[in-house]
Amino acid sequence: DIQMTQSPSSLSASVGDRVTITCRASQSISRYLNWYQQKPGKAPKLLIYDASSLQSGVPSGFSGSGSGTDFTLTISSLQPEDFASYYCQQTYITPWTFGQGTRVEI
Amino acid sequence: EVQLVESGGGLVEPGRSLRLSCAASGFTFDDYAMHWVRQAPGKGLEWVSGISWNSGNTAYADSVEGRFTISRDNAKNSLYLQMNSLRVEDTALYYCARDRWATVTKLSKWFDPWGQGTLVTVSS
Numbered sequence: 001d002i003q004m005t006q007s008p009s010s011l012s013a014s015v016g017d018r019v020t021i022t023c024r025a026s027q028s029i030s031r032y033l034n035w036y037q038q039k040p041g042k043a044p045k046l047l048i049y050d051a052s053s054l055q056s057g058v059p060s061g062f063s064g065s066g067s068g069t070d071f072t073l074t075i076s077s078l079q080p081e082d083f084a085s086y087y088c089q090q091t092y093i094t095p096w097t098f099g100q101g102t103r104v105e106i
Numbered sequence: 107e108v109q110l111v112e113s114g115g116g117l118v119e120p121g122r123s124l125r126l127s128c129a130a131s132g133f134t135f136d137d138y139a140m141h142w143v144r145q146a147p148g149k150g151l152e153w154v155s156g157i158s159w160n161s162g163n164t165a166y167a168d169s170v171e172g173r174f175t176i177s178r179d180n181a182k183n184s185l186y187l188q189m190n191s192l193r194v195e196d197t198a199l200y201y202c203a204r205d206r207w208a209t210v211t212k213l214s215k216w217f218d219p220w221g222q223g224t225l226v227t228v229s230s
């Protein structure tokens with residue numbers, strides 16, 4: 001199975017901060033990498049697909065980059081509604097594994 | 107509005123069975139592959155199983171292979187997960203989610219949207 005490792009596991013930030021979360025795959029996954037946001041008590045929501053494509057309706061403050069084994073999710077200016085957990089997911093090969101998550105806290 | 111609503115969760119003893127359902131609405135159900143993803147309390151996301159639009163392809167995580175069976179009824183716009191020989195470690199919130207494509211074998215997929223989940227607790 002492909003292991004997905006996110007860092008950091010949690011971070012504290014302030015409104016307006018630029019936040020970067022990284023995700024590393026245990027083998028190359030080309031650009032088959034998605035990012036999801038999950039707020040407490042809610043279902044995950046797709047933010048980014050294919051490493052850098054913004055899902056419809058997602059604010060432009062979110063961006064993704066990377067290919068191969070190393071990927072990044074960036075929030076350009078953290079908003080109050082962005083405090084949540086974020087997960088990466090590889091969709092290169094089954095099982096379609098997720099990272100362990102990154103909690104973004106105030 | 108696209109909507110997925112899971113049901114069927116509950117408290118069950120180890121070794122017993124449970125069947126989850128996911129009712130889909132607001133889109134053409136048989137245009138899409140579907141998945142089950144679970145989340146243990148306070149933990150991360152784990153993909154469980156997926157099924158193509160015509161049930162022609164299915165896939166399972168190693169942790170549930172041979173114990174869980176995914177199925178769908180396109181006439182009823184419904185997805186199912188039959189869970190047998192349940193273990194304590196199967197305790198989780200189970201989500202159903204829609205694939206980007208009609209088949210589970212196609213690359214460049216995503217899971218969107220997701221239902222709100224149904225809680226399965228396995229305990230004696």
